[in-house]
Amino acid sequence: MCRLLAETADLLEISGGDSFRIRSYRNAAEAVESTTLELSAIAEDAKKLQEIPGIGKAMAANLLAIERTGTLPMREELLTKYKATMLELLRLPGMGPKSVNSLWQALGIADIDALEAAIDAGKLETLPRFGKKQAEKLKKGIAEYRRNSSRFHIDEAELAAEKIAAYLTSFPGINSVTPAGSLRRGRETVGDIDLLATGPGCEENCVSSAVEYAVAYPPIVDILAKGQNKVSFRLRNGLQVDVRLLPRASYGAALQYFTGSKTHNVALRQRALKQGYTLSEYALARLDDGSVVAGATEVEIYAALGLDWIAPELRENYGELEAAAEHRLPELIEPTDIRGDVHMHTDASDGRNTIRAMADAALARGYEYIAITDHSKNLAMINGLDDRRALEHIVRIKQVDSEMEGRLRVLSGIEVDILNNGELDLSNDVLAQMDVVIGSVHSLFNQTEEQMTERMLRAMENPYLRILGHPTGRLLLRREPYKLNLPKILRRAAELGVTMEHNAYPDRLDLCDRDLRLAKEMGVRIVVNTDAHQISHLEKMRFGVLQLRRAWLTKEDVLNTRDASSLLAALRTNA
Numbered sequence: 001m002c003r004l005l006a007e008t009a010d011l012l013e014i015s016g017g018d019s020f021r022i023r024s025y026r027n028a029a030e031a032v033e034s035t036t037l038e039l040s041a042i043a044e045d046a047k048k049l050q051e052i053p054g055i056g057k058a059m060a061a062n063l064l065a066i067e068r069t070g071t072l073p074m075r076e077e078l079l080t081k082y083k084a085t086m087l088e089l090l091r092l093p094g095m096g097p098k099s100v101n102s103l104w105q106a107l108g109i110a111d112i113d114a115l116e117a118a119i120d121a122g123k124l125e126t127l128p129r130f131g132k133k134q135a136e137k138l139k140k141g142i143a144e145y146r147r148n149s150s151r152f153h154i155d156e157a158e159l160a161a162e163k164i165a166a167y168l169t170s171f172p173g174i175n176s177v178t179p180a181g182s183l184r185r186g187r188e189t190v191g192d193i194d195l196l197a198t199g200p201g202c203e204e205n206c207v208s209s210a211v212e213y214a215v216a217y218p219p220i221v222d223i224l225a226k227g228q229n230k231v232s233f234r235l236r237n238g239l240q241v242d243v244r245l246l247p248r249a250s251y252g253a254a255l256q257y258f259t260g261s262k263t264h265n266v267a268l269r270q271r272a273l274k275q276g277y278t279l280s281e282y283a284l285a286r287l288d289d290g291s292v293v294a295g296a297t298e299v300e301i302y303a304a305l306g307l308d309w310i311a312p313e314l315r316e317n318y319g320e321l322e323a324a325a326e327h328r329l330p331e332l333i334e335p336t337d338i339r340g341d342v343h344m345h346t347d348a349s350d351g352r353n354t355i356r357a358m359a360d361a362a363l364a365r366g367y368e369y370i371a372i373t374d375h376s377k378n379l380a381m382i383n384g385l386d387d388r389r390a391l392e393h394i395v396r397i398k399q400v401d402s403e404m405e406g407r408l409r410v411l412s413g414i415e416v417d418i419l420n421n422g423e424l425d426l427s428n429d430v431l432a433q434m435d436v437v438i439g440s441v442h443s444l445f446n447q448t449e450e451q452m453t454e455r456m457l458r459a460m461e462n463p464y465l466r467i468l469g470h471p472t473g474r475l476l477l478r479r480e481p482y483k484l485n486l487p488k489i490l491r492r493a494a495e496l497g498v499t500m501e502h503n504a505y506p507d508r509l510d511l512c513d514r515d516l517r518l519a520k521e522m523g524v525r526i527v528v529n530t531d532a533h534q535i536s537h538l539e540k541m542r543f544g545v546l547q548l549r550r551a552w553l554t555k556e557d558v559l560n561t562r563d564a565s566s567l568l569a570a571l572r573t574n575a
Helices: 002-014 019-034 057-069 073-079 097-107 112-120 131-148 154-169 181-185 207-215 248-259 262-274 298-304 320-325 355-364 387-403 449-461 486-496 513-521 535-550 564-570
Strands: 176-179 192-198 220-226 230-235 240-246 277-279 284-286 292-294 369-375 409-417 436-440 499-503 526-529
Touching: 002 019, 002 073, 002 097, 019 057, 057 073, 097 112, 112 131, 154 176, 154 181, 154 192, 154 240, 154 535, 176 181, 181 192, 181 248, 192 248, 207 220, 207 230, 207 240, 240 248, 248 262, 248 292, 248 298, 262 277, 262 320, 292 298, 355 369, 355 387, 355 535, 369 387, 369 436, 387 409, 409 564, 449 486, 486 499, 486 513, 499 535, 513 526, 513 535, 526 535
Parallel strands: 192 240, 369 409, 409 436, 499 526
Antiparallel strands: 176 192, 220 230, 230 240, 277 284, 284 292
């Protein structure tokens, strides 16, 4: 639904449609993306649909049409005149709806390849509002778009930011560097990096030396812009980085401005205006005389607007401003709340390290317990365990548990495959001897929604299944989630006491933040695990905690913030 609504808004823009109508479709797309309501269950009820913020009577009818037909009448009507590939043209720098429409009317250009061919043939140079310089700019923009259309996993972006920050803070005039934007908000993938630097060398009369130092960063392959206090460049992997060098007095204002989502910032600026202030990247100032009210820290900006400080992960305009005004923001889960990791692999299947090595690494992280959960036999290519080997593995796990002498509890477990028909890949006799049984889908991803849903439902009926692993099966930037009626799965999980995993590995981050919110609303228990296949993977836990925070989850919502005995008692129960 979200994609269809957003594309309709884009097509209306290209056609020169009414701005209010365009905005209504965009608002509806954002509302559909953020709601945790099961839309398919209420699609026939216009009144319930209109309870969703941003959905009016007319838009509710559109959602009903999408549910019934799988498409949107307005979108189909516009596509009889325009082509879907024209939407991609809007992503090019300098290409607005009017430009796209002009190219279509004059040259029949409807996609990037046709635009590039027209530029090479010199056809754009004679068109109004284009010319040779604009054609050259578009040519460069096409090359950049193709090079940068991909996004980056959050761990890759974080590592790049850390390296750049280390480089910048080695300059005598830069004291601190803070990521902003989607990286600071903990988004699961990142398109570019915003870094804010401050220190004596970033003050107005000193910043030129810091700028020159920044553009000398060795991994830079292309400098995109260099201004008085901003540097934009591209790294070898194609990741774009924007560095802003800021005086201390405006650092908090800039950090707030460049962290929040667009909709969060718009709502915050509107609140400021209603209170007689103007809010910018430089300061919160009075409208009447321009005097600065706040700017050095985010806390003082939010406080001046009558708000509690809002954690970066929440700044998506999903109700956080209202909650901050009413002092009801949740106390979000912290990485230090995690007391154990109950999904990891060893060299018994496809992991790299021994049980003891994983236990020692977990102990060094301050954990109280872990569960060893190697793969079952269906994954033969990675040496999955059959019944006999699984029983032998339990013995080895218990031996290591004994060796830890109470310093760390090592639980026996398995990540058992959920087979095509919903059966689990090991016998119940073996599963009954495990402390932790995780059931996961690793094959036949192309089943229909009905087939996959029934497959998962049947698996959860097994009395020994404790946790549903990486429930939607997605691999970020590589594989879409399989078709699944997740609300139906969550509803049954709540009834049976089956726990849902949030898989913290950056390739997965599954369940996503929206689905985590839905799981909490439906009363489903959650664990966060790394799915570690080697010692270094254990540190990926923080990326999972970021997603839990984005879902507004607290320590009480996550089972592995409990001690081992409480965790085991809660699995498969409502304790």
